[in-house]
Amino acid sequence: SWTMEAFIERAVEQVGRQVGPDQRVVCGLSGGVDSAVCAALLARALGPRVVCVFVDTGLLRGGERADVENVFRSHSEAELRVIDASTQFLKALEGVTDPQEKRLRIGHTFIDVFREEARSIPGAHFLAQGTLYPDVIESGGEPDGPTATIKIHHNVGGLPAELGFELIEPLRDLFKDEVRRLGLELGLPDSLVWRHPFPGPGLAVRCLGEVTAPRLEVLRQADAIFLDELRQAGLERQIAQAFAVLLPVQSVGVMGDARTYENVIAIRAVETEDFMTADWSRLPHEVLARSSTRIINSVKGVNRVVYDVTSKPPGTIEWE
Ligand code: XMP
Numbered sequence: 001s002w003t004m005e006a007f008i009e010r011a012v013e014q015v016g017r018q019v020g021p022d023q024r025v026v027c028g029l030s031g032g033v034d035s036a037v038c039a040a041l042l043a044r045a046l047g048p049r050v051v052c053v054f055v056d057t058g059l060l061r062g063g064e065r066a067d068v069e070n071v072f073r074s075h076s077e078a079e080l081r082v083i084d085a086s087t088q089f090l091k092a093l094e095g096v097t098d099p100q101e102k103r104l105r106i107g108h109t110f111i112d113v114f115r116e117e118a119r120s121i122p123g124a125h126f127l128a129q130g131t132l133y134p135d136v137i138e139s140g141g142e143p144d145g146p147t148a149t150i151k152i153h154h155n156v157g158g159l160p161a162e163l164g165f166e167l168i169e170p171l172r173d174l175f176k177d178e179v180r181r182l183g184l185e186l187g188l189p190d191s192l193v194w195r196h197p198f199p200g201p202g203l204a205v206r207c208l209g210e211v212t213a214p215r216l217e218v219l220r221q222a223d224a225i226f227l228d229e230l231r232q233a234g235l236e237r238q239i240a241q242a243f244a245v246l247l248p249v250q251s252v253g254v255m256g257d258a259r260t261y262e263n264v265i266a267i268r269a270v271e272t273e274d275f276m277t278a279d280w281s282r283l284p285h286e287v288l289a290r291s292s293t294r295i296i297n298s299v300k301g302v303n304r305v306v307y308d309v310t311s312k313p314p315g316t317i318e319w320e
Pocket of ligand 1: 197319
């Protein structure tokens with residue numbers, strides 16, 4: 001019968017046979033569950049012959065980079081390389097407002113940064129990817145079906161062909177719930193294993209209009225407050241994804257005796273099984289009220305918060 005321990009044992013054995021003693025496996029970490037579990041499993045088999053590469057795009061959420069660093073420095077023998085490429089990404093996004101163009105530029109920049117790093121790893125022969133069974137059967141590789149054609153997806157998908165790596169996909173027989181169990185079994189913390197998905201292009205597609213460092217900072221702060229309120233209300237598990245969006249409009253407000261003219265933040269929380277369809281979460285009004293008050297009081301440059309009550313379809317989960 002199938003058990004997690006047996007799966008780990010078999011995977012470790014198989015990888016041990018596949019990867020020669022002088023060869024190394026490059027593993028791109030996204031901050032998400034799949035790539036983290038993939039890396040942890042490989043580290044079990046290969047220890048420091050696994051080189052994890054985490055690209056800080058400058059488009060990450062608050063605390064995300066630190067979380068990855070903490071988990072991988074303390075839970076794993078793999079080597080971790082964190083690359084701060086935020087300047088490069090911001091430069092590539094300068095003046096760009098079109099969502100597809102944002103994704104394309106981020107995708108290209110990511111490949112450039114990753115390629116350069118990979119070249120500096122001696123013996124790097126393999127590239128590990130956290131492809132799951134549902135990705136395999138969709139065979140396009142896109143995690144979310146119909147919208148893949150609506151939104152160009154930035155994943156590490158194009159990398160092996162471009163870089164001449166041989167691919168290792170140790171999770172390709174697993175479903176998401178099995179990957180989470182595997183992650184726990186491998187000692188990854190709950191907070192990582194139950195993480196909500198986060199899109200490859202990150203905050204860039206939640207920063208509507210031009211992506212600049214100050215606008216990202218406004219968005220990042222608002223997002224962190226909203227997620228914190230959901231966590232405090234114990235709603236994290238029932239919600240599939242939640243985030244803030246910075247809109248490219250300003251609205252009039254009043255502060256003391258003065259008129260303000262500042263940014264609008266939209267907050268969104270959805271419930272879904274498969275991300276192909278989704279319903280907006282009927283969040284308690286108290287949670288919405290606290291989120292709104294906190295965001296407006298503590299994020300400079302925001303004077304209005306709205307809640308997104310659109311299901312998918314006709315809306316998509318992300319705004320871009
Ligand atoms: P949508 O907005 O299409 O999102 O309803 C469905 C799921 O896909 C995620 N998403 C992306 N993930 N690169 C990704 O890796 C992308 O470009 C991208 N766009 C959307 C979204 O966060 C949701 O989980």
